[in-house]
Amino acid sequence: MHRPVKPEHVRQLAITAQRLAGTPPLPTKEAILDLVRAITCLQLDPTSAVARNQFLILWSRLGSYPRELLDQLLWQDRSLFEYWAHVASIVLTEDFPIFAERMANPLRGDSGWHQGSRDWMKANEGLRRYILEELQARGPLTSKDFEDKSTTTWWSSGWTNNRTVSRMLDFMWAHGDILVARRQGQTRYWDLAERCLPEWTPRHVLSRREVVRQGAIRAIQALGISREKHIRWHFVRGRYEDLTSVLEELVAEGVLISIRIDGASKQWSGNWYLHRDDVSLLEGIEKGDFEPRTTLLSPFDNLICDRAYTELAFDFYFRIEIYVPKPKRQYGYFVMPILHGDQLIGRIDPLMNRKTGTLVINNVYAEPKARVNASTGRAVAASIADLAHFLEAERIDYAGQIPEGWKKSLRSG
Numbered sequence: 001m002h003r004p005v006k007p008e009h010v011r012q013l014a015i016t017a018q019r020l021a022g023t024p025p026l027p028t029k030e031a032i033l034d035l036v037r038a039i040t041c042l043q044l045d046p047t048s049a050v051a052r053n054q055f056l057i058l059w060s061r062l063g064s065y066p067r068e069l070l071d072q073l074l075w076q077d078r079s080l081f082e083y084w085a086h087v088a089s090i091v092l093t094e095d096f097p098i099f100a101e102r103m104a105n106p107l108r109g110d111s112g113w114h115q116g117s118r119d120w121m122k123a124n125e126g127l128r129r130y131i132l133e134e135l136q137a138r139g140p141l142t143s144k145d146f147e148d149k150s151t152t153t154w155w156s157s158g159w160t161n162n163r164t165v166s167r168m169l170d171f172m173w174a175h176g177d178i179l180v181a182r183r184q185g186q187t188r189y190w191d192l193a194e195r196c197l198p199e200w201t202p203r204h205v206l207s208r209r210e211v212v213r214q215g216a217i218r219a220i221q222a223l224g225i226s227r228e229k230h231i232r233w234h235f236v237r238g239r240y241e242d243l244t245s246v247l248e249e250l251v252a253e254g255v256l257i258s259i260r261i262d263g264a265s266k267q268w269s270g271n272w273y274l275h276r277d278d279v280s281l282l283e284g285i286e287k288g289d290f291e292p293r294t295t296l297l298s299p300f301d302n303l304i305c306d307r308a309y310t311e312l313a314f315d316f317y318f319r320i321e322i323y324v325p326k327p328k329r330q331y332g333y334f335v336m337p338i339l340h341g342d343q344l345i346g347r348i349d350p351l352m353n354r355k356t357g358t359l360v361i362n363n364v365y366a367e368p369k370a371r372v373n374a375s376t377g378r379a380v381a382a383s384i385a386d387l388a389h390f391l392e393a394e395r396i397d398y399a400g401q402i403p404e405g406w407k408k409s410l411r412s413g
Helices: 007-017 029-039 053-062 068-076 093-103 112-123 125-138 164-174 208-223 243-252 276-286 307-314 374-390 404-412
Strands: 003-005 080-084 088-092 178-184 187-192 225-227 256-261 272-275 294-296 336-340 343-353 358-366 395-398
Touching (some): 003 272, 007 276, 007 307, 029 088, 029 208, 088 093, 112 125, 112 164, 125 178, 208 225, 208 243, 208 272, 272 276, 294 374, 336 374, 343 374, 358 374, 374 395, 374 404
Parallel strands (some): 003 256
Antiparallel strands (some): 225 272, 256 272
16 A cells, blocks of 8 residues: 655655755754754765855755864764765764775675776785875875875776875775875875774674665655665665665565655656655645745755756756866856755856855856746845855855846845
8 A cells, every 4th residue: 555645745855854944953063963864964075166065065954054063073073974975975973884884895896897996906905004004103194195105006097097096095995994084175184994983983783784774764764755766876875785675674564654656647656665754744744834945955965966856856957067068058067956945946056256255146047937036036035145144255246147037136135
C-alpha cells in the first residue's frame, strides 16, 4: 500500500527538511551543527566569485552569521572535518564510523582507474612513508613542504597530471591516514589523522551494509521524500551497494514508508520513500503548516545538487556554467537560483568585487511561470540585500537586465 502525496507537498517537505523554510534559528555553533545533521554535509568548492560554497549554504539557511563559527567548529572544536560525502565536503565528526568504512578501502573498484591507482600507490609506498614521517616530526604541513620522492610520477589526462605529491596526499586523505588540520585561504595544512580528531570521536566499526542503511536513511530524511536514483546522488555517493535490497528491508521493518506521488496529469514513476519519523511533518505540511521563505541558493547547494531531481520536483532546468566558454553561457558564471516559497522562480548572476566593496548583479532572470510583480520583487530584493550584508558589500550594482515587474523593487532596495 502506497501513501499518496501531492507534488507540491513533496517540494515543501524537501525545502523544510533542508532548513530552507520557517524562521531561521539564531546563528550559533549548535545551530550550524544541527543544520549539518539535517542536510548531511557542506560541499567544498574553490570557486569564490561570490563566496565559498560552504559559507553560502549556511547563509541561505541562517541568514547573515559570523563566518568564524564554522572555522571554530572545524579547527578548534573539531566537531566537523573535511572528507568525502557526495563530493569533497565538510562532515560531522560524530558520523566518523560512516566514513571510516570508506577509509578502510577507498580505492575499492574494478575499473582501470581503480586498479591503476592501487598499483601507483603500491609503487610509491616510499613516498607515503616519507610523508607520514615528516608529518610526525614537523606537521601540520602543506603540499609544498614535501619533496617529490616518488618512484613513479602521477600521470593523468586532467589537471592532476604531474601533481605527484598532491595526488599522494589526496589518496592518503581518502585512506584516513591524514586529514586537513587547518586552512589558510585555500591552502590546506595536513597532519596525521589522530592529531586532527578529538578524543571523543566514535570509533565503532560499521559493516558495509550498515553504512548503506544509514546513508540511505540520512539521504531520504535530507530530501524529505526520495526514490532510489536520487538517494544514490546524496551523502555517501558511490557507496550504495545493494541499495534496492536495503530499501526493501527498511520498508519491511517499518523504518521507511512507500509513497505514491500523484501529479496533476500523471503519477511520478518509481518507488518513493518517506522516513517514519517525518510522517507528522508531512501531515502538518498537508494541512498548510509550510512556512515559505525567499532566499538565494549556491549552484552547489544540497537542495539542487541532483539536477534530475531539481528538474522533476521544481520544473527548473539548472546547469553550472563555470566551465562553459563565456560566449556560450546562457545565464552566467556563478548563477544563484532564487527560492521563493516552494518554487525556484528565477536566478541571478552575481559577482562580489572585493576591491570596490560592490556586489555586482550582472543580470536577473525570472522563470516563465514566476510572478513578476512588486511583492515578489521586494522579496528577491531583500534576499540580495541580505547577501550583500553577509558579504560586507558597501553597495549593490545592478549592471544588466532585470525583469520589468521587479525593476523598481530591486533598484530601490
